Amino acid sequence: MKPKFWKLSQGTAEFGVNQIIESIDQRLVYVHKDTKAKATSNKSQAQQFIDAKIGDYFYLTHGNAGIYELGQFTGPANIFSSRCEGWLDRPFRFISASISKEKYMGQKKWWAPSDNSTFTPVPDNELALFEKEILTPFFSIDLSKFGVKIS
Incomplete structure (x- = not known):
């Protein structure tokens, strides 16, 4: 089973x-x-957040001010969030903290921190680029850790 990756800002x-x-x-x-x-x-994007599968992966960004962590959803979306009315939350497993505090300077993609998006999937055909621009420089991780081989 190929893992799914999301950008979450x-x-x-x-x-x-x-x-x-x-x-x-x-x-x-x-x-x-x-x-x-x-x-x-x-x-x-809110509905995509609700519909994302338990076990899907995401990287957390703070706008384009920084990439903070890589996580994996461990439960469904909660519509009764403690944050306040109107917010959804989801529990996750912490996988890795970012090893870089640098701003993302790579290609502009919907799933990249530089794009004005909140919850966006990384398309399967862009996983190699995702590895090159996010996973490796910010987490020192490659897709093989997730059982994905890029040809």
């Missing part, structure tokens, strides 16, 4: 650095229920 307008650290400490990540779809997608 807890934006700088809604989250301060302390709130990002608390989120990681509490093993909960957040998306607002009104987060819209990207471009012509028929599913909102």
